[in-house]
Amino acid sequence: MTVSAVALRKSCVLFVKAEQSSALERSSDRAWGTSPPRRNFVFVVNPRGANGRTGREWNKLLPYLRTRLGGQHNIHESLTSGPSHAVDITREAIREGADAVVAVGGDGTLHEVLNGFFWAGKPICPIDGDCKRTTTLGLIPLGTGSDFARTFGWKNDPHDAIERIAKGLRSKIDVGLINGSSGDQYFINIADIHLSAKAGYYSSKYKSFGNLCYVFGALRAFFGHHNHDLKIKVNGQDWKVYDKVTALCIGNGRFFGGGMEVVPTADPTSGKLEVVILQGFRWYDFILKLYKLYNGSLLSEKRVFSRSIKSIEVAVVEGKGDIFVQSDGEHLGFLPIKCSVLPGAIDFLM
Numbered sequence: 355m356t357v358s359a360v361a362l363r364k365s366c367v368l369f370v371k372a373e374q375s376s377a378l379e380r381s382s383d384r385a386w387g388t389s390p391p392r393r394n395f396v397f398v399v400n401p402r403g404a405n406g407r408t409g410r411e412w413n414k415l416l417p418y419l420r421t422r423l424g425g426q427h428n429i430h431e432s433l434t435s436g437p438s439h440a441v442d443i444t445r446e447a448i449r450e451g452a453d454a455v456v457a458v459g460g461d462g463t464l465h466e467v468l469n470g471f472f473w474a475g476k477p478i479c480p481i482d483g484d485c486k487r488t489t490t491l492g493l494i495p496l497g498t499g500s501d502f503a504r505t506f507g508w509k510n511d512p513h514d515a516i517e518r519i520a521k522g523l524r525s526k527i528d529v530g531l532i533n534g535s536s537g538d539q540y541f542i543n544i545a546d547i548h549l550s551a552k553a554g555y556y557s558s559k560y561k562s563f564g565n566l567c568y569v570f571g572a573l574r575a576f577f578g579h580h581n582h583d584l585k586i587k588v589n590g591q592d593w594k595v596y597d598k599v600t601a602l603c604i605g606n607g608r609f610f611g612g613g614m615e616v617v618p619t620a621d622p623t624s625g626k627l628e629v630v631i632l633q634g635f636r637w638y639d640f641i642l643k644l645y646k647l648y649n650g651s652l653l654s655e656k657r658v659f660s661r662s663i664k665s666i667e668v669a670v671v672e673g674k675g676d677i678f679v680q681s682d683g684e685h686l687g688f689l690p691i692k693c694s695v696l697p698g699a700i701d702f703l704m
């Protein structure tokens with residue numbers, strides 16, 4: 355997707371201006387020789403997230419954030435102007451030497467900020483060339499679903515998030531890399547294929563209904579849905595055919611669709627991804643088994659298969675068959691895809 359050059363220029367100027375003042379603040383810290391260096395935190399805010407709630411909450415939150423974090427941090431605020439803008443803001447911030455880039459919004463915003471940590475298949479380095487100095491990824495979950503935060507038991511509560519940021523605890527977490535029809539894409543939560551991806555595609559059209567968007571999206575995806583035979587290659591071994599696949603989920607995180615625990619064994623610090631394959635499901639199975647999706651017991655179902663992987667390739671067995679693919683709730687295109695884990699690729703503020 356293209357980004358408005360004007361909007362991008364504006365965001366860069368905003369960051370550069372704040373950088374100049376922070377450089378001054380840093381030198382005065384050093385002159386006194388007492389305080390630790392101030393840290394540059396860039397907050398990438400999607401004002402349209404959660405149907406505009408993110409922007410409204412952020413405006414109320416910013417004065418508190420400045421009070422709580424302003425003593426040790428330079429706070430840089432950057433609002434997105436449209437889809438993909440968060441990718442560009444993040445790349446610019448890392449090149450300028452930001453200590454942390456914090457996504458403020460839902461999983462879509464987090465996904466874009468994550469993708470801003472990479473360029474041409476490699477992590478982005480600061481302009482001064484010091485690639486050992488890593489930028490940390492942070493999150494203030496304020497989206498419709500905010501599903502990645504659920505893996506850590508976090509709520510959509512921005513004050514909790516600010517406390518976590520203030521504590522500054524960091525942990526290395528894994529990232530998934532997908533190579534498909536849209537080129538390289540990184541994901542932090544779940545990549546999924548077929549029915550759930552189609553439901554995600556449609557639910558994005560109903561975000562104005564809040565969490566109900568997932569119900570409407572699922573209902574629309576069921577119309578004309580057929581389970582499909584897929585061939586799958588795990589960890590570079592031989593292709594194996596899985597018949598009547600309803601959905602296939604590759605989890606770094608555990609939840610999607612506004613709280614469905616579809617990959618209950620996923621752990622973003624494990625160095626692996628967990629794959630869950632649902633086979634032969636009919637529409638009424640979802641009604642009967644919906645509670646299992648919400649209480650994390652789906653793996654007890656006979657037609658649900660799960661395993662840990664380092665890499666996976668998925669393709670249709672015959673013909674083209676437009677099988678939807680999404681990652682972190684964002685539509686990515688259609689099969690085939692290759693996917694692998696990048697263990698500990700990101701420093702994350704926990």
Ligand SMILES: Nc1ncnc2c1ncn2[C@@H]1O[C@H](COP(=O)(O)OP(=O)(O)OP(=O)(O)O)[C@@H](O)[C@H]1O
Pocket residue numbers: 400401402403404405434435436437438439458459460461462463464466496497498499500501561683684
């Ligand atoms: N200024 C903007 N105007 C319109 N869309 C935007 C803007 N900035 C970002 N976006 C797009 O909004 C989409 C959704 O954002 P986000 O994920 O923050 O909220 P959400 O969809 O409500 O939450 P969740 O993904 O957790 O359900 C993203 O895919 C992003 O590309």
